[in-house]
Amino acid sequence: MLLQIENLSVHYGAIHALKGISLEVAAGEIVTLIGPNGAGKTTLLRTISGVLRGSSGQILYDGFPMEMMPPHRIVAQGIAQVPEGRLIFQNLTVLENLELGAYSRRDRHGLKVEQEWIFHLFPRLQERLSQQAGTLSGGEQQMLAIGRALMAKPRLLLLDEPSLGLAPALVQQIFKALVEINRQGTTLLLVEQDAYLALETSQRGYVMETGEIKLSGKSAELLSNPQVKKAYLGQ
Amino acid sequence: MTEFLQQIINGLAWGAIYGLIALGYTMVYGVLRLINFAHGDIYMVGAMVGYYVARWIPQGTGLASFLSSLLAAMIVCGLLGALIERLAYKPLRHAPRINALITAIGVSLFLEYAGQLLFGADPKFFPNLIADKVFLQWHGIVINQIQVLIFSVTIVLMVLIHTIVQKTRLGKAMRAVSFSHTASQLVGINLNAVITFTFVLGSSLAGAAGILVSLSNPKIEPMMGIMPGLKAFVAAVLGGIGSIPGALVGGLLMGLSETFVVGYISSTYRDALAFLLLIVILLVRPSGLFGRSTAEKV
Ligand SMILES: Nc1ncnc2c1ncn2[C@@H]1O[C@H](COP(=O)(O)OP(=O)(O)OP(=O)(O)O)[C@@H](O)[C@H]1O
Numbered sequence: 001m002l003l004q005i006e007n008l009s010v011h012y013g014a015i016h017a018l019k020g021i022s023l024e025v026a027a028g029e030i031v032t033l034i035g036p037n038g039a040g041k042t043t044l045l046r047t048i049s050g051v052l053r054g055s056s057g058q059i060l061y062d063g064f065p066m067e068m069m070p071p072h073r074i075v076a077q078g079i080a081q082v083p084e085g086r087l088i089f090q091n092l093t094v095l096e097n098l099e100l101g102a103y104s105r106r107d108r109h110g111l112k113v114e115q116e117w118i119f120h121l122f123p124r125l126q127e128r129l130s131q132q133a134g135t136l137s138g139g140e141q142q143m144l145a146i147g148r149a150l151m152a153k154p155r156l157l158l159l160d161e162p163s164l165g166l167a168p169a170l171v172q173q174i175f176k177a178l179v180e181i182n183r184q185g186t187t188l189l190l191v192e193q194d195a196y197l198a199l200e201t202s203q204r205g206y207v208m209e210t211g212e213i214k215l216s217g218k219s220a221e222l223l224s225n226p227q228v229k230k231a232y233l234g235q
Numbered sequence: 236m237t238e239f240l241q242q243i244i245n246g247l248a249w250g251a252i253y254g255l256i257a258l259g260y261t262m263v264y265g266v267l268r269l270i271n272f273a274h275g276d277i278y279m280v281g282a283m284v285g286y287y288v289a290r291w292i293p294q295g296t297g298l299a300s301f302l303s304s305l306l307a308a309m310i311v312c313g314l315l316g317a318l319i320e321r322l323a324y325k326p327l328r329h330a331p332r333i334n335a336l337i338t339a340i341g342v343s344l345f346l347e348y349a350g351q352l353l354f355g356a357d358p359k360f361f362p363n364l365i366a367d368k369v370f371l372q373w374h375g376i377v378i379n380q381i382q383v384l385i386f387s388v389t390i391v392l393m394v395l396i397h398t399i400v401q402k403t404r405l406g407k408a409m410r411a412v413s414f415s416h417t418a419s420q421l422v423g424i425n426l427n428a429v430i431t432f433t434f435v436l437g438s439s440l441a442g443a444a445g446i447l448v449s450l451s452n453p454k455i456e457p458m459m460g461i462m463p464g465l466k467a468f469v470a471a472v473l474g475g476i477g478s479i480p481g482a483l484v485g486g487l488l489m490g491l492s493e494t495f496v497v498g499y500i501s502s503t504y505r506d507a508l509a510f511l512l513l514i515v516i517l518l519v520r521p522s523g524l525f526g527r528s529t530a531e532k533v
Pocket residue numbers: 012015017035036037038039040041042043044084
């Protein structure tokens with residue numbers, strides 16, 4: 001297993017946001033995580049990245065425990081995140097955002113390769129390299145957030161609602177890019193509101209509600225699960 | 236007219252020093268959203284360090300002993316800044332902001348009274364490293380050697396800071412951190428290292444300012460940082476706190492207006508001016524001259 005989470009609990013003060021979550025991601029997979037607002041999806045991704053600390057449980061990455069590792073070392077180990085709300089550095093240029101994405105890397109030569117690959121995925125970024133990132137459109141900002149995460153050359157990419165607030169055509173484009181990123185060997189853990197699209201794109205999925213995993217299985221099975229259909233697919 | 240131009244030169248020299256101190260306020264505010272009220276006292280420590288170093292060095296070496304006390308003050312103040320951040324502010328990183336603010340006032344008082352204990356409460360006289368000789372005279376307008384030194388050191392330090400912040404990897408990280416701590420951590424920036432580095436930079440500038448001031452106002456004592464600290468803070472607010480060019484411009488404006496008040500009105504109002512300015516800025520343009528008008532990010 002590339003990522004193995006066992007019995008993870010996270011608290012915000014007295015609020016018990018994750019109540020003993022267990023979840024696995026194998027190398028090469030696309031795994032999706034769906035759940036209603038406030039279920040704890042963002043909390044989970046931030047805990048994996050080390051920005052939040054769990055109160056108990058284990059996070060194993062490639063078999064090594066990660067719970068105590070500071071966030072910048074987790075990135076250096078190969079886990080990058082496209083955060084909720086994108087959080088691109090609005091006061092910096094597009095190019096500077098990409099450069100910062102590679103902050104944990106020392107191999108100057110490899111950076112060019114990553115950049116070319118990102119421009120291939122999102123040609124629009126290349127045209128706007130010297131533009132202030134804050135002036136990009138919502139879709140372009142999402143492309144930049146993904147590009148920035150790719151600059152770290154991650155083995156595992158965590159994505160927190162990459163389709164949020166984007167027009168359908170753009171969502172399609174983003175998901176096409178995600179599939180291509182996965183084909184190049186990056187494992188994806190994808191949090192999505194658009195449950196149908198997410199399950200269509202992934203091999204396996206988890207359903208999370210109020211801090212607990214309620215269902216898990218092959219995406220195709222989840223898509224035909226009556227509970228999932230009712231709650232997430234509006235059928 | 237001559238009088239007026241002379242005031243401008245004096246005001247700019249004075250303002251350059253405010254600008255150096257204001258830079259430290261603004262950089263620390265940028266990465267932590269904290270007003271480091273101990274910053275003025277770090278400037279005092281810079282002057283004290285310079286005093287002891289300069290006394291060690293044989294007299295008559297002028298520029299060399301000036302440069303060595305400058306360097307020593309910058310290094311000691313940089314380390315002191317890092318120490319303060321680690322011991323006083325880091326444990327409060329996730330506490331409500333008012334806690335850190337109150338702590339900053341506590342650190343400031345601590346430095347002032349520790350300074351009295353360590354250096355004595357009585358004023359000391361900074362050695363006369365650079366003679367107060369005329370450097371240039373033009374139609375009755377005088378620029379003296381000390382002013383030339385103040386301008387040169389300030390320009391060199393400003394260019395250095397600008398290059399670090401705009402061009403280097405660490406500078407980019409500083410700007411990223413000032414936008415969002417979470418986003419910075421998620422791209423692999425070592426948040427603690429960047430914050431410490433920011434304190435080192437800002438505090439070493441305050442140390443440099445302490446030396447520069449002592450050249451023309453040699454009377455130094457442990458409370459000397461309070462007023463310049465407050466005024467540089469107002470200068471940083473005037474320029475737009477968080478903005479690096481703003482700190483410089485704010486400092487220069489502060490120095491100029493102070494010199495004009497003293498020259499044309501009365502030196503009695505000199506200290507009142509800073510507070511008057513602060514009130515006016517907060518009423519008219521709280522984000523300052525160069526401040527971002529966007530809502531503050533948390
Ligand atoms: N900083 C915080 N302090 C206190 N409670 C928090 C904090 N952040 C999140 N929570 C709470 O933790 C729970 C999980 O929040 P989280 O953001 O992880 O949900 P989510 O599944 O990502 O929701 P959404 O789909 O709306 O993004 C919620 O009840 C939320 O109110």
